[in-house]
Amino acid sequence: MFHQPCSRSGCHRGVATRREYNGERPKRALRGLTPSAYFRRLAAETITITARLRSEALLRTG
Numbered sequence: 001m002f003h004q005p006c007s008r009s010g011c012h013r014g015v016a017t018r019r020e021y022n023g024e025r026p027k028r029a030l031r032g033l034t035p036s037a038y039f040r041r042l043a044a045e046t047i048t049i050t051a052r053l054r055s056e057a058l059l060r061t062g
Helices: 008-023 035-061
Strands: none
Touching: 008 035
């Protein structure tokens, strides 16, 4: 398939629409969170779990 390059305004509009759709609209699959909010929550939980695992490892070795 041949890819036609888009005009700058068309590309910009597509990027803006994708940002709005992915970042601002809540998704049922993410329990009503926006993808941005879901990512922030997931990152915070990952940091918490990692810190807990490290402290448990220190307690076992110390």
